Amino acid sequence: MSALLQAEGVSKRFGGVQALAGVGFSIRRGEIYGLIGPNGAGKTTLFNLLTGIYLPDEGAFSFDGRLLAGLKPHQVAEAGIARTFQNIRLFANLSALENVMIGRHVRTRAGVLGAVLRDRATRGEEAAIERRALELLEYVGIAARANDAAGSLPYGDQRRLEIARALATEPKLLALDEPAAGMNASETAALRGLLERIRGDGITILLIEHDMKLVMRVCDRVLVLDYGERIAEGPPGEVQKNPRVIEAYLGAPAAV
């Protein structure tokens, strides 16, 4: 399996805080790659650098054989990276369906002229966008809520909707920022099924998650960050036993 995403020496500093210090890793095609670490370890910063929201101070990502440096968010989306957010960021006033339709934007073309002229190609494209968006809502299991305002959906459904919206961009890499946060056990179990299904459809997943049970069950490999530094990487079972990881989470063993 070849590498889909490669990060080399990625660093980011906010004022006096070194959010990320020379982090490197590589994600293989088709795997579910976990990204864990205590709060403030730099996980979300890494997502923001990857998706072009921040520029790294040093280092770079190469994705699918292409350097991502300096790309705007919509270009990153075009390259094939989609994400969800730790604090859900849907377009609350738009319907669930419209939220997903926005995700189709990057793969469709119709512009101003089409919107004015309403020619056959535009109408056809818009009908196709809507069909595909409905399929995706079905895929994540919330098709029944298609016409409800996104902000009015129950929490778990909003998480699913964010995933559907991200999938609409036809990503090669789906980056999920704490998708299980706030979910109960049965919702988490359903989420695990969804993640495995997405991977089965050929999409690589980068997963930030605090729910260790989920991470251990679903991830092929895990990267552990602490204070912006890479402290371990490997299969979940191995990482779990790594003394540095245990120290990061639980503190150093008391000196006796």
Next chain:
Amino acid sequence: MDIFIQQLINGVTLGSVYAVVALGYTMVYGIIQLINFAHGEVVMIGAMVAFSVITALAPGGWPPLMVVAAGTIVAIPVCMAIGYGLERIAYRPLRNAPRLAPLISAIGMSIILQHLALLVWSRNFIAFPQIIKSEPYHIGGAIITNVQIAIIATSVAMMAGLALMVYRTRLGTAMRATAQNPQVAGLMGVDINRIIAVTFLIAAALAAVAGVMVGSYYGIAHYQMGSLLGLKAFSAAVLGGIGNLPGAMLGGVLLGVVEALGAGYIGDFTNNWFGSNYQDVFAFIVLIAVLVFRPTGLLGERVGDRT
């Protein structure tokens, strides 16, 4: 009662023009939270350009409607170019600056546009050639002219077209998404800069048509006509709830009606202390009242969840 109906007709006519201009304010505000104070000047330039074209073509003996249409067709791209230029030159470089900076830049652009118009079209009031004969139709005791009917019909058609575009098309969905959260819209593949530019283009096209309508309604144009008209349309947008499209339409028509009724009755109510020359005051009384009692406007500001 006749006066009432007459003023209602006049009010709806004027109000539909306000509504079209107010849409320009509200669309731009909705998407980048900027009050584009130069928007009134875009309307003025629309009127001026149409004036030049109509004056040039009027003696040619073409059908009057065609002449007016030609004026409008030339005014629209000119205004769109100005609207786009405003965004590129005066607002985009300040996108991440404190909010006061683009506002001041907007006021500066408004002054610049006024004085460019002064250079081109002189400081005089310019009379539109009256090539379309005003034909009155009687409704009860009131009169509605063909020009008024045309203005109302054009405005309604444009507003309907805009609403369809914003609520039914891919572009419109992208505009609404960008208004709610530009960063996330970007991550979903929406080119934010493009959507903002398109918004300015649409607003300017509406302004151009509004300029032609105002010019042909009053029969005159002037390089400063945009500032008062712009302020009134801005008041209309605030009345309806700035950032809200149906609000701008409602606010525009309401403001026109309030203004016309106010002008019609102020003499009677104040024993002729104040005359209809106080017409312009009403828009600002409405603006102040809205800001005091319902700052979010009639239909409420649609604020996306900003982060």
